[in-house]
Amino acid sequence: MTRLAFIGGGNMARSLIGGLLKTGAAASSIRVAEPQAQAREALGREFGVATFAENRLAAEDADILLLAVKPQVMPALKAELRDLLQRQRPMLVSIAAGVRLDQLERWFGSHLPIVRCMPNTPALIGAGATGLCANARVSPPQKAQAQHILDAVGLTRWIGDEALMDTVTALSGSGPAYFFALVEALEDAAVAQGLPRETARALAAQTCLGAGRMLAESGEAPGELRRRVTSPNGTTQAALESFAADGLARIAANAIGAATRRGAELAAELDAKEPRP
Structure with a gap:
């Protein structure tokens, strides 16, 4: 690992740090900025990493800066870190939901290599699923570095079209x-x-856990696994027919559509809050 700095020491940062240390990263290569003293002390005690109350101190000389903060915090980081990032030019990795690459470029510098990631909460137990996309300035070795960080907490997939990140x-x-x-x-x-x-x-x-493992480990399509456990005129078929009659597929499509739209709206709301020249 190169020098990695976390801005924010919350649950997701903790899981990433723990995962990286388990894969052989040196604690001495990791710094964390966390404003809350109790959380900061716990990070240092548990992981042996250097911790700082100030973001700039943690970010100094970092090769990779991982932004593990809420989306609404991002604009405030601009004033604090932009000049330092302009000078150091680290790779920026953001796990803030809904924050677009062009927004990160506008806030922190268009010359920076930036990776946008969307992990999920099972990363806290090493079973996460993360989508990643990168701007044109991220080199293949940097993409590998970003993927290595997120691989520490589960499965990763690169998304070619950023519009699909929502x-x-x-x-x-x-x-x-x-x-x-x-x-x-x-x-x-x-x-x-x-x-x-x-x-x-x-x-x-346990049923859901077992079914999930079968799906992940078998390599079979979910439809095929469903067919295998559905006996003609049996109990499973009766339940599945009830699901279909109540519109399960439509319910799922509507839910994914609503969440996708809301993701785009969150990014637009950040744009709307920015002062205009």
Whole structure:
């Protein structure tokens, strides 16, 4: 690893740092800026990385600067870090949801190599799914470096067209919440039929875990796996027909569409808040 600085020491930064250390990165190559003293001390104690209260101190001499902050914080970082980034020209890696490459270029410098990433919360347990896209100034070795960082917490995929990053956000970024909502509904339905809640939750969670592993490890299409477990005129077919009658495919398409549109709106709202010359 080259010198890597995190701006923000929250949950996602912690999971990335932990994953990198497990893959052999040296703690001495990682710096973290975190404004909250208690969180800052915990990072240093747990991971042995250098921590700073000020963003500029952490970013000094970094080869890669990873922005692990909320989207609304980005414009405030501009005044603090732009001149330093203009001078150092590190690769900028952003995990802020909905923040476009052109916005990052406008705030921090159009000459910078920038990678935009959309990880999701299962990265906290090393099972994340991340979409990445890069501007034209990111070299192949830099792309490999960015991918190595996100590979430390799960699966990564490069997205050639940045416009599709809002779809990635809708699919995998927000997707864990859809899964939790489905398990919640399955649990409640089973409880309504008499199963104890603890049993219903355990069976629903393990069933979804097992099905997910089968899908990920088999290499088969989900439709093929569905067909294999659906006996003609059996219980599974009855349930699937009920799903179809209630419009499951339409519900999913509408949900992904709504989340995709909202992702684009969030970026537009950041643009609208910028002062105009």
